[in-house]
Amino acid sequence: MALDYDRKDCFIVEGKLALPYSYFAGRVGSTFITTLRDKKKIMGVKCPVCNKVYLPPRQTCERDLTDIRDNWVEVQPTGEVVNFTVVRYDDKHLPRKAPFVMALIKLDGADTPMVHILDGIAPEEVKIGMKVEAVFASSPTNTILDISHFAPKKPEKAFVSERKPAGAKEEEPVISEEEKLLKERRKAMSKKVIITAALAGAATMKNQIPSVPYTPQEFAEEAYKCYKAGAAMVHVHAREDNGMPTHDHKRIKDTHDAIKEKCPDIIVNLSSAVGMGKTPEQRISQIIHVKPEMASLNTNTMNFSIIDRKTGKIFIDFVFENTFTMLQDFGKAMEENGVKPEVEVYDLGGLDNWFLISKQGFFTKPYNFNFVWGVAGGMAFRPDMFMVLKNALPEDSNFTTCGVGIEQFPAVTMSCLVGGHMRVGLEDNIRIPTGELAKGSYEQVEWAVRIAESLGREPATPDEAREIMGLKKR
Structure with missing residues (x-):
């Protein structure tokens, strides 16, 4: 039976319960708070791998899992409002009486924002992007x-030099001719887009599309057509005469050399995947034997199916x-043999895998990545995920993209639009945007x-592509 007492029937003791406690802010938090208290300096931590500066500081870089707790850097006490909210209720635990503004503020020198009180301005006048500065407490709070x-x-007050009349133009900083040329070159190269033609892959067959190459001579002819159409690079899975993918060193070298003989300027990017069922040794030994300018480097174990x-x-x-x-x-084998890796990224986990291994330090800049969309087992093309991958790349990186089937042209269009490069070809898709069968990879180029x-960009020549990707011509 449930008991239902009125308050007047109950014996009630009113009182307060206080529990003493000690709170440890942690090693990172303690350094941050004591430096703020004693020196009025705002400190962040910087990842030595990706150069991201975290504020508030933390022990580990979220991007590549590096221990960063001892890599302290000072950030500026100035910054801008990234977002904000107005607190409109009072509570004894809040630091101000309502209404007041809590803002997300990114300080100059930091890559992540911190939350703090924004005062000295009416809430209705606060705007995202406004410049703010820290006001330090007059006495320490230890928080x-x-x-x-x-x-x-x-x-800032305008400074008028006593040596110059008011209104006189400031002297422009002296820039060397070499610096000017380098700046102009970088600007010009940013308009260039590297177009790669993936000529065959391991699965596209002549009964699907007769123009897919099998023999070394067919590869050479198709590569030349792609070059004339605007491609700077071809990606190659060598085939036997019956169309089966091969790891045979001689066949792969014959295919590579036939392409270079027909089209000496073009960059050849060999696949290290080769085909299904090949051993790791079979996959990498052909790269070491042939030594192309570039080769694919896959980043994660995954389902790779046809559905x-x-x-x-x-x-x-x-x-x-x-x-x-x-x-x-x-x-390691690629770098030691002068072969530039093209890092194949099928999802964000693959990119994180590369970040982990890159800590060993053998990958050389610039890094070159290819975002692969539409594989059954990988990611379907999504513009938002494209930007996640792009924004997660390390400094000194180039990126291209490819998409399987109908995802090919939406993916490469977006890549070109946001400053990346483009891969097309019969390995990924056998049709052109109208839905008709392509006459060859060259028509997709x-x-x-x-x-x-x-989109205002120009196809890069092979030599321009080499300059962008850090390749040495063979």
Whole structure:
């Protein structure tokens, strides 16, 4: 039976319960607070791998998991409002009486924002992007409130030199001719887009599209057509005469050399995937033997299947093995043999895998990445995820992209639009945007050129592509 007492029937003792406690701010938090209190300096931590500066500081870089707790850097007490909210209720635990503004503020020199009070301005006048500066507490609090609050930054007073009349032009900094040329060159190269033609892959067959190459001579002819259409690089999976992918050193070298003989300028990027069922040694030994200018470097073990996208029927079910040891050993072998890796990224996890192995320090800048969309087992093309990958790249990186089937042209268009490069070809898709079968990879290159030019970019020549990607011509 439930008991239902009125308050008047109960014996109640009113009182307060206080519990003494000690709170440890942690090693990183303690350094941050004591430096703020004693020196009125705001300190962040910087990742030595990706150069990201975190504020508030933390122990580990979220991007590449590096221990950063001892890599302290001072950030400026000035910054800008990234976002804000107005607190409109009172509570004894709040630091101000309502209404007041809590703002997300990114300080100059930091890459992440911190939350703090914004005072000295009416809430309705606060705007995202406004410049603010820290106001330090007059006496220590041993908390984050040693920054009492942030306030709108005061405009700097104009300085008038006593040696110059008011209104005189400031002298421009002296820039050397070499620096001017380098700046102009970088600006010019930013308009260039590298177009790659993936000529065959391991699965596209002549019964699907007759123009897919099998023999070394067919590869050479198709590569030349792609070069004339505007491609700077071809990506190659060598084939036997019957169309099966091969790891045979002689066949791969014959294919590579036939392309270079027909089209000496073009960059040849060999696949280290080769085909299904090949051992790690078979996959990397052909790269070491041929020594192309560039080769693909895959980043994660994954499902890599062929599935009917309308019905979900599975035609080929395959696990594509790329262990950390393979990523390490393949990457080292390429760098040691003068072969520039093109890092194949099928999802964000693959990029994180590369970040982990890159800590060993053998990858050389600039880094070159290829975002791969539409593989059954990888990611479908999504513009928002494209930007996540792009924004996660390390400094000194180039990126291109490719998409399987109907995802090919939307993906390469976006890549070109946001400053990246483009890969097309029969390995990824056998049709052009109209839905018709492509006459060859070269016709897809022609479409890529049109897209690039419509977006104000120009196809890079092979030598310009080498300059952008850090390749040495063979």
